[in-house]
Amino acid sequence: MASERSGGTAPASSAPDTTSPCDEAAASALSDSRLALLLARHGGVTDAWIREALTASGVTPRHAVVLMQLNGGQLGQRELGTLLCVDPSILVTLLNALEDRNLVRRQRDPADRRRHIVEITEAGTAAVAEFDAAIGRVEDELFADFTPRERDTLRLLLARVRTTHVGPCDISPAADG
Template sequence: MTADRTTRPLDRLGLLLAWHGRITDAWIRRAFSTAGLTPRHAMTLMHLGVAPMSQQSLIDKLDVDPSVLVTILNDLEGEDLVHRRRDPADRRRHIVEITPDGSATLSTLDTALTKVESELFADLSQDERTTLRDLLNRTAAHSGDYEC
């Protein structure tokens, strides 16, 4: 089977998604920087903003090596954005929770992300945004299965 040579690059759904992903990534990174965070630091704070969790749960959610998480938490703890404590039910586990300063930083980040998303998706209705989110979540469910 031969490729249609009249197909423009951005007519290819994967390339279109990658192109917009690159642009979106740049905007999101700027939003993270307004709060003084790297992407990994921001994602960690965002997870902890929902509820305290164990270091193992963070490793699973962020899909990082334990040593990488320790570095992230050391950075965040050094800025007084998170606090680690032993789990009273299991002294081998650490529970990580966001501090008041971390919550304030997360609020700044949330404001910046809301602004970015408002600009990125200005031409989409709320229903269209919901549909896009659902479609991307369905697509992402199979992303680990791809082989070249």
């Protein structure tokens, strides 16, 4: 991965690389001038590396996020969906897959039969430890050139990036008024 860190490509795959270094350099120079494109390029690389790291544990990034959230203790299913900003139907699909692998358990709340309680299992906790270490190795590679303070700053800045679309992107200058 070290040789790939600044190149903007995912780890080696079976597909042949048909792009020339000049093509990549030109595309990189153009996209590096726009923060959104730069973030998208690095996000794509990071996503590929994370997916590769999670392969051994057999979970997807979305499954990993659910398990990490539940690792702090049991939650109501609706509360979990709210915390994760996940549509209830998507959450059910994620939980079904995790439950099928005995990584989470759902049960009715004895105090309110309409409510489901979701908790991580022992196998789920073991999976979190395994993939958390794998994600840590990816982060160490991605941010090898960063100081701990720079990593903290990046974390704070990324937490402020708006990733929820609330309106049209094509706002005319007159509307800014």
